[in-house]
Amino acid sequence: MRARVLENTRKLVLLMNERMALARQIAAIKNANGMQIRDPEREAAVRRALISENPLINLIFEATIVEQTGSPLMDRPVEISGNRDDLFLVLGLFLCRPGIEIHGSKIPDSFVSGCSISGGHTVPSSGACEDTVDIGSGFPVKMEENRMTIFPDLIRVKNRCNSIRVIF
Ligand SMILES: C=C(O[C@@H]1C=C(C(=O)O)C=C[C@H]1O)C(=O)O
Incomplete structure (x- = not known):
């Protein structure tokens, strides 16, 4: 099994x-x-094929698309499909960076994982924060049944703030 997973990983890299x-x-x-570029x-056609x-x-x-323009900044919304846990994992990956603190209550476990993979950490409290992201507001992140749209403003909040309150 391990040989197979390694072989699979090599193919993915290639x-x-x-x-x-x-x-x-x-x-x-x-x-x-x-x-x-x-x-x-x-891009929409490639997403449909995906x-x-x-x-x-x-x-x-x-x-990979963002990488081609040589810009680390997102210049348009990114849409991600998947189940709720996967979406919160990806949201944690996107919103967090080393040293960032995310405050909130009822933080989904998958968000906690994504956040820590990105080097941030979650605080189950309501202390003072530099900005607030309300998941229910539809901006700068829009959560739907099986899809999430992340707007470039979310990345701006992440880059500007060391502590963010997230209302889940
Ligand atoms: C590769 C192309 O350029 C860009 C990169 C794309 C990709 O990585 O799939 C798709 C469209 C373009 O934004 C292309 O136009 O085909």
């Missing part, structure tokens, strides 16, 4: 490197022709 190399070649052709219609219920795959796809 495929991901191949995908990124292809996308960089396309980006170089676009650059040479004075075209925009990002193409929202094409049809993945695995939010980590969706996240990797979004991350």
